[in-house]
Amino acid sequence: MPQSTQHATQSINEPVFDTRHFRQALAQFATGVTVITTRSATGEMTGLTATSFNSVSLQPPLVLWSLGSNGSTLPAFTDSTHYVINVLAADQAALATRFASRIPNRFEGVDFDLSETGQPILRGAIAWFECTNRSRYPEGDHVIFVGEVAHCAFSPKPPLLFHGGAFVSTTPILPA
Template sequence: MPPDSSRAMAPQFDNAHFRRALSQFATGVTVITTRLEDGSFVGLTASSFNSLSLQPPLVLWSLSNAASSLPVFTDNSHYVINVLSAGQNALAEQFARRGIDRFAGVEYTLSRTGLPILKGVSAWFECHNRSRYPEGDHVIFVGEVEECEAYPQPGLVFHGGRLFDTDAGPI
């Protein structure tokens, strides 16, 4: 029987061990986009996306407290979650890089609120930034989905520290 306690026991592992264990859970890959006040776009790669509720339609994702874009996503009223499809590994890598124009050469259309929806994605969700919850070294964002679209096709998956096309295997 586990101890009866209102607090978690200290972990018996280091960060590297925890990361290795987490990497065994395959996730989809997304690019989350929004807009700055000056009209320029911000986007980042995230694999921490999940569905939360059907009524109301809610999704969640998380962002590191150390991310330079945290204030932008915290303060903006809307963002778009773009679910990458197989073959979009270059986009995942581009939006994960620092110090570059992440939108250079990227094809997109604009959502109803003027946010980038990337071309060729499997699905997208335009969300109202409903709530944020600081937890550990991340902030959990809950988005209320105002609009979405699906284009059924194989997805891009992250597993074991690598990207995989669900229809072609490891990249």
């Protein structure tokens, strides 16, 4: 009989490292760079840069990402029924920087199309996933969003990566 596990709500032990050390250790893990976009019922568009994107399940098709609990865009994403995860291409570092900034209209001058549900899909992204906002889980200082993928598309181009606090690209080590 399978055993269930319980989720601990508090750490058992205090960490023996500080936040800066932890962040530097995390920076050694190269991640893809995404811009997650949504559009409110009133038509206001919101987007942010995130490197916390992961696949969860093939059946049903689920993905996840996280957003800081104090993020200014949190209400837009918690209130939205859908959002799009745009995976950026190697030549889109300026777009990643723009959506990571605090400028008021991040979409000004940005080329995008609208999905079937009216969500912004950034042109030039190497993949995009339009998701139903399935569930959210507050954990630590972030909220984890789980999205059920309704539509997706991709084009085989080099991805934009983030490693060691900088944008990088890929060079294959072995043939595919």
